[in-house]
Amino acid sequence: MLLNSLNYIGVAVFAASGALVGVRKDLDLWGIVTVAALTGVGGGILRDVLLGSTPPAAVQNWVPVTITSVVALVVFFFHPAFTALRRTILILDAIGMGLFAATGASIAVAVHSSAFAAAVVGLLTAVGGGLLRDVLVREIPLLLQPSDLYAVPALIGSTIVAVGSTYTDIAEPVWLIVGAVSATGLRLAGLAAGWKLPPAPRRTRSA
Template identity: 45%
Template sequence: MPSVQGDLRSDDSLNEGLLGADLVGVAVFAASGASAGVIKRLDLFGVAFVGFIAALGGGIVRDLVIGAVPPLAFADWRYAVTAVVAALGVFWFHPQLSKLRRPVLVLDAAGLGLFTVTGTLKALDAGVPPVGSCLIGMLTAIGGGLARDLLTGEVPVVLRRDIYAVVALAGAIIVTILRGLSLDSLWTLAATALLITGVRLVALYRRWSAPVAAP
């Protein structure tokens, strides 16, 4: 019995940690979307809307794919409130932020790491096979950024030469392997999210890019 109770406490701790990571991911992607909206001189509603879609678009797609209806973005008020509050915070305090372009990239990288981890785990928990879970994890991570870029009139990052979706897919594979080896503790998952974020930022700094077709 003690071991069972210990397992339950461990599961509760992991679930709480994943919820926290999910909400942090929502906040950073909302801030990323809102910052992009501010750069494009959108009004208050426009900034909040882009922030909301950037934060929750990928998660909505994920939930619809795995059959989690209604999606968490609408079923749990904390997600929508977190996204809107973060977006409004950026709108009101953006004069204090210098060079918004750099914060957008950093926040986007952080959101990529967090959403890759949580999206992959939710797909695995829903019984999706490993390959499908990796793809869903990637879609969760890139969906919000894709919607943000389309709404602000930018060529989506995922379609450029930048290393973006590939990083998310690699991270999703790592998460799936960790789950298969029963090494998916809160610490290893946090380290994986940091690794994804770090690789994305290094790729930006080093200007790594995927190959393109010869003219």
């Protein structure tokens, strides 16, 4: 119940980010609906394929795609309001990332993955949708750009859920919330403080 609700909120938030990228790239209505769907459910489909849970939940169940389609339509008609709220989007995106890192790890633990595998699957769930979005519209994925911290908070969040659920007796929902809040909090703190990882040393780089 909690797991499902958190997951659907993440789907909606990521769909909004995908739809906005589609608007910026001048895609038509179908393109925007498609990018929103793939961004919103791409991470979850990757998670289910890696865990062997086929067909993936987002293919078997009509709810996630309905959510991403409604979100895409809202963005399509009202996007001027959204682009003016870019700051809000960054915050919502951080929330979605935290939710997917935590729920991805939790679902992996539920199908008896090792803690290591659950942490990796949580990370891939959190970054998979955005990666697919950026590859489709032909940008170097945000994930790889020398930008603000993104995947490190996701990995920390998924690791908390994976290790906590596997090695302690504390109830799953507690770890779910601690993991999601940690990932989102670190991401937002990093954005606010301008934390960055270093690029490779350049001294003798040529061509």
